[in-house]
Amino acid sequence: MLNKSLSLSLFSNPELVATRDGYGQGLLELGEKDERVVVLTGDLKESTRAEGFFRKYPHRSIECGVAEQNMAGIAAGLAAAGKIPFVSSYAVFSPGRSWDQVRVSVAYSNLPVKIAGAHTGVSVGPDGATHQALEDITIMRVLPNMTVVVPCDAIETRKATVALASLTGPGYMRFAREKTPIITTADTPFEIGRAEIFWDSTLNSKFKNQNSNQIQSSNSRNQVVIIGCGPLVYESLIAAKELHEEGIGTMVVNNHTVKPMDEKTIVDAAKRCGAVVTVEEHQVMGGMGSAVSEVLAKNFPVPMEFVGMPDSFGESGEPKELLEKYGMDVASIKKAVKKVLSRK
Amino acid sequence: MSLTDEQVRNLELKAIEIRKDIIKMLLSAGSGHSAGPLGMADVFCALYFSGVLNWDPVDPWKPDRDRVILSNGHICPVWYATLAHTGAFSHRELLTLRKLGSPLQGHPHYRELPGVENTGGPLGQGLSQAVGQALAARMDEARWRVYCLMSDAEEQEGQTWEAVMFAGNNNLFNLTAIVDRNNIQIDGYTEEVMPLEPLADKWRAFNWTVLEADGHNIREVAEALEKAKTIRENPTVVIAHTIPGKGVEFMEGDFAWHGKPPKPEEGAKALKQLRTLWGNIKSEHE
Ligand SMILES: Cc1ncc(C[n+]2csc(CCOP(=O)(O)OP(=O)(O)O)c2C)c(N)n1
Ligand SMILES: [Mg+2]
Numbered sequence: 122m123l124n125k126s127l128s129l130s131l132f133s134n135p136e137l138v139a140t141r142d143g144y145g146q147g148l149l150e151l152g153e154k155d156e157r158v159v160v161l162t163g164d165l166k167e168s169t170r171a172e173g174f175f176r177k178y179p180h181r182s183i184e185c186g187v188a189e190q191n192m193a194g195i196a197a198g199l200a201a202a203g204k205i206p207f208v209s210s211y212a213v214f215s216p217g218r219s220w221d222q223v224r225v226s227v228a229y230s231n232l233p234v235k236i237a238g239a240h241t242g243v244s245v246g247p248d249g250a251t252h253q254a255l256e257d258i259t260i261m262r263v264l265p266n267m268t269v270v271v272p273c274d275a276i277e278t279r280k281a282t283v284a285l286a287s288l289t290g291p292g293y294m295r296f297a298r299e300k301t302p303i304i305t306t307a308d309t310p311f312e313i314g315r316a317e318i319f320w321d322s323t324l325n326s327k328f329k330n331q332n333s334n335q336i337q338s339s340n341s342r343n344q345v346v347i348i349g350c351g352p353l354v355y356e357s358l359i360a361a362k363e364l365h366e367e368g369i370g371t372m373v374v375n376n377h378t379v380k381p382m383d384e385k386t387i388v389d390a391a392k393r394c395g396a397v398v399t400v401e402e403h404q405v406m407g408g409m410g411s412a413v414s415e416v417l418a419k420n421f422p423v424p425m426e427f428v429g430m431p432d433s434f435g436e437s438g439e440p441k442e443l444l445e446k447y448g449m450d451v452a453s454i455k456k457a458v459k460k461v462l463s464r465k
Numbered sequence: 466m467s468l469t470d471e472q473v474r475n476l477e478l479k480a481i482e483i484r485k486d487i488i489k490m491l492l493s494a495g496s497g498h499s500a501g502p503l504g505m506a507d508v509f510c511a512l513y514f515s516g517v518l519n520w521d522p523v524d525p526w527k528p529d530r531d532r533v534i535l536s537n538g539h540i541c542p543v544w545y546a547t548l549a550h551t552g553a554f555s556h557r558e559l560l561t562l563r564k565l566g567s568p569l570q571g572h573p574h575y576r577e578l579p580g581v582e583n584t585g586g587p588l589g590q591g592l593s594q595a596v597g598q599a600l601a602a603r604m605d606e607a608r609w610r611v612y613c614l615m616s617d618a619e620e621q622e623g624q625t626w627e628a629v630m631f632a633g634n635n636n637l638f639n640l641t642a643i644v645d646r647n648n649i650q651i652d653g654y655t656e657e658v659m660p661l662e663p664l665a666d667k668w669r670a671f672n673w674t675v676l677e678a679d680g681h682n683i684r685e686v687a688e689a690l691e692k693a694k695t696i697r698e699n700p701t702v703v704i705a706h707t708i709p710g711k712g713v714e715f716m717e718g719d720f721a722w723h724g725k726p727p728k729p730e731e732g733a734k735a736l737k738q739l740r741t742l743w744g745n746i747k748s749e750h751e
Contacts (some may be wrong), residue, residue: 184652187622188622190623191623218587247496250574251571436570437565438568447676
């Protein structure tokens with residue numbers, strides 16, 4: 122069931138840490154490891170968690186002021202001269218505002234600029250629609266040369282930050298403001314471009330012995346694969362567990378690399394289950410789910426449902442209220458699974 | 466038209482009421498920005514209540530109204546509170562700031578409330594929108610004016626200067642920009658993060674008339690805004706020198722208060738300072 126390398130307290134009492142904290146830790150790790158790593162911010166060093174790096178490595182830290190377009194261009198220049206720049210801002214501004222600069226100065230030139238987009242999804246909360254990035258996966262995955270990573274928790278964000286530094290081309294990583302459950306551990310494998318199966322109802326695991334006895338070992342077959350990215354992988358796992366208890370077997374895939382996508386894992390899972398639900402805190406149009414559907418339409422078409430933002434702007438509210446209102450909570454995932462099952 | 470001393474005193478008291486509302490709104494929301502909104506309360510009072518602005522809260526979308534654009538959308542609590550004081554909507558609604566379903570969005574949303582003429586929050590976008598409105602007024606030979614409130618740090622954005630250049634080149638004299646020159650931004654003092662000075666010279670170089678005012682002197686601000694109406698040569702910017710967090714002693718001048726609300730104890734302390742006019746009203750019954 123639950124992948125053995127994941128956090129033991131996942132279903133009982135998960136530790137809550139914001140993914141942006143993982144970014145901050147990753148930067149510190151890189152600071153020590155690689156002299157070439159430099160960090161830029163546009164007046165947002167604290168809330169993007171670049172601040173630790175700024176304090177420890179002031180001569181490799183670049184404050185650009187409120188000027189994201191210029192910042193993207195400066196990063197391109199730094200990269201062309203041998204640095205590995207990490208650009209830290211909110212995703213709505215970087216790459217939101219700086220998209221043309223990222224497209225031309227960074228992606229077309231295939232320079233190793235890493236863009237870290239903070240405050241993504243409706244879970245940004247009370248700041249409202251202007252600050253909730255819901256389009257960044259779309260606008261970044263469409264750029265040639267660009268790698269797009271959406272880590273599921275703070276630990277994975279730290280690993281992704283470090284891994285991005287050794288990519289020879291440009292990369293984008295998105296993370297979130299809210300504290301969200303720690304899903305993975307230091308031992309969970311992470312490799313850019315490789316999706317991981319986090320749950321499989323047909324496999325026995327320690328999860329069963331350790332936890333409730335209500336879980337029946339019935340499911341001989343998985344009927345749906347839930348493919349998620351970002352912190353909603355947690356909601357996907359909760360949904361999978363509840364569905365399992367209701368006798369519906371699923372797989373959950375942590376599809377953290379939206380581009381280049383792990384086509385083999387995705388296609389294999391679709392073949393095994395015959396139906397797919399994708400889950401992301403992002404517009405459905407053009408997002409991770411769209412990318413999955415592109416892969417499947419070509420290789421192995423199956424019925425699909427998309428959990429994500431339904432072509433709408435967000436609004437002010439508490440993260441939990443907003444995830445519920447816009448259909449990205451556990452109940453919505455379960456509903457999508459049942460709906461896709463009925464279409465099989 | 467100039468204000469009598471009594472009118473000025475009344476506006477000063479109104480600004481204090483607005484500051485109290487800001488604190489209550491932030492306490493109720495549990496998030497939001499403190500320094501900018503408090504610092505701009507006097508300027509908002511001068512704009513809305515001194516007779517400068519041609520805007521009727523009873524008929525808020527009248528075609529010939531003056532337009533107010535808030536470019537630095539994060540200071541919207543002061544805008545919302547001011548609009549409530551005009552009677553445009555119920556005062557009680559202020560406490561729904563940032564809550565699900567409220568028209569008082571965390572950053573302003575176009576026409577969500579009477580008087581809210583733009584969507585703002587991402588810095589640097591407001592002046593361009595104001596230029597577009599001013600240009601439309603001119604094309605229609607209409608007499609209404611456009612006021613664009615801006616922060617200082619958003620003048621680090623390239624777009625701001627693209628708009629400044631356009632307005633200067635097109636002699637948009639029906640446009641008045643008001644800059645909240647409070648010297649702070651998120652990462653520190655503007656002159657340490659990314660210096661803006663000599664700010665007035667920069668605007669002048671782009672063919673704007675520059676007026677400077679003490680942003681806590683309501684008469685001075687109102688007079689500058691009135692004067693701007695009479696200038697036909699070019700658009701006018703009023704650089705309002707303000708103290709961020711003005712009115713709450715422990716917030717004044719400190720960039721740490723840019724983007725956080727007071728905690729309940731701090732809020733109570735702030736409200737007490739404002740209610741007693743910083744301890745000058747002694748016989749307070751609690
Ligand atoms: C384009 C853009 N980049 C970054 C931000 C995040 N941000 C919000 S306010 C702010 C700067 C604060 O300084 P200032 O605008 O002078 O406002 P004050 O703190 O004086 O109220 C920043 C960088 C933003 N809102 N828009
Ligand atoms: Mg400022």
